[in-house]
Amino acid sequence: MNGKVAVITGGTRGIGLAIAAWMLEHGANVVVSGRDADRLNVALKELTQDGGSAAGLVADVTRREDAERVVELARERFGRLDVLVNNAGITRDGLILRMKDDDWDRVLETNLKGAFLMTRAASKAMVRAKSGGRILNIASTAGAMGNAGQANYSAAKAGLIGLTKATARELAHWGILVNAVAPGLIETDMAAALPTDARDALLAQVPLKRIGTAREVAEMVGFLAGDGAAYVTGQVFHVNGGLYM
Ligand code: NDP
Numbered sequence: 008m009n010g011k012v013a014v015i016t017g018g019t020r021g022i023g024l025a026i027a028a029w030m031l032e033h034g035a036n037v038v039v040s041g042r043d044a045d046r047l048n049v050a051l052k053e054l055t056q057d058g059g060s061a062a063g064l065v066a067d068v069t070r071r072e073d074a075e076r077v078v079e080l081a082r083e084r085f086g087r088l089d090v091l092v093n094n095a096g097i098t099r100d101g102l103i104l105r106m107k108d109d110d111w112d113r114v115l116e117t118n119l120k121g122a123f124l125m126t127r128a129a130s131k132a133m134v135r136a137k138s139g140g141r142i143l144n145i146a147s148t149a150g151a152m153g154n155a156g157q158a159n160y161s162a163a164k165a166g167l168i169g170l171t172k173a174t175a176r177e178l179a180h181w182g183i184l185v186n187a188v189a190p191g192l193i194e195t196d197m198a199a200a201l202p203t204d205a206r207d208a209l210l211a212q213v214p215l216k217r218i219g220t221a222r223e224v225a226e227m228v229g230f231l232a233g234d235g236a237a238y239v240t241g242q243v244f245h246v247n248g249g250l251y252m
Pocket of ligand 1: 020040192
């Protein structure tokens with residue numbers, strides 16, 4: 008990844024932060040975004056403590072202007088954009104019978120529309136630069152198999168897989184490869200927020216019998232961003248200990 012520039016939305020904690028750290032370790036320049044300024048500053052301190060080349064911006068993926076500002080920051084600071092990781096995501100769980108309109112809307116806006124806004128802004132910059140690129144969408148096992156209590160989240164992540172395939176077809180012409188990585192149960196704030204019984208029920212279905220780490224997701228994202236994956240596009244890669252096959 009030497010000299011490459013990667014944007015990671017929601018790169019301030021959890022899986023996004025692990026992806027940013029992986030990219031820096033492998034020689035990339037990194038731009039991370041998130042909504043919370045304090046969390047962003049803590050993440051930037053952590054990412055740059057060993058001399059890593061990272062910049063960050065308080066930006067909400069659901070806002071078009073913010074998406075464009077994040078891409079602009081990558082070009083201003085590092086002169087180019089090679090990799091976009093659409094990682095920012097939220098949950099607002101509840102059974103469909105009781106789900107509020109706002110819980111549906113917020114999850115779809117963040118997890119699906121946010122990826123659309125970022126993909127449009129980033130792919131414009133990549134097409135203009137004529138240098139190809141990689142787009143990685145962080146989906147979820149829920150988008151493939153569905154999770155009870157997560158109709159909004161499962162729908163958004165299934166939509167993200169459709170977005171991945173459609174954009175892979177459109178952007179292949181410009182050498183931009185688009186893939187999805189679908190994590191299972193991964194140890195982050197998001198998984199910690201699951202009720203214990205829901206978490207235990209999921210864990211009981213994992214053949215590898217343990218929760219995954221953010222680093223294990225980052226390894227897959229890193230591979231797909233690198234030269235080894237030059238003939239891979241429009242695919243979904245599951246990192247889930249066998250939870251879904
Ligand atoms: P976390 O809740 O730990 O982190 C989410 C990150 O996204 C934070 O940096 C958060 O920062 C940022 N974020 C949330 N909303 C927005 C927004 N509107 N605009 C910009 N940034 C935003 O989640 P994980 O690390 O666990 O999840 C990362 C991705 O992986 C998500 O897409 C999630 O759906 C997916 N995933 C996670 C799994 C798990 O078990 N953990 C399983 C399967 C998929 P801030 O709050 O400051 O905005």
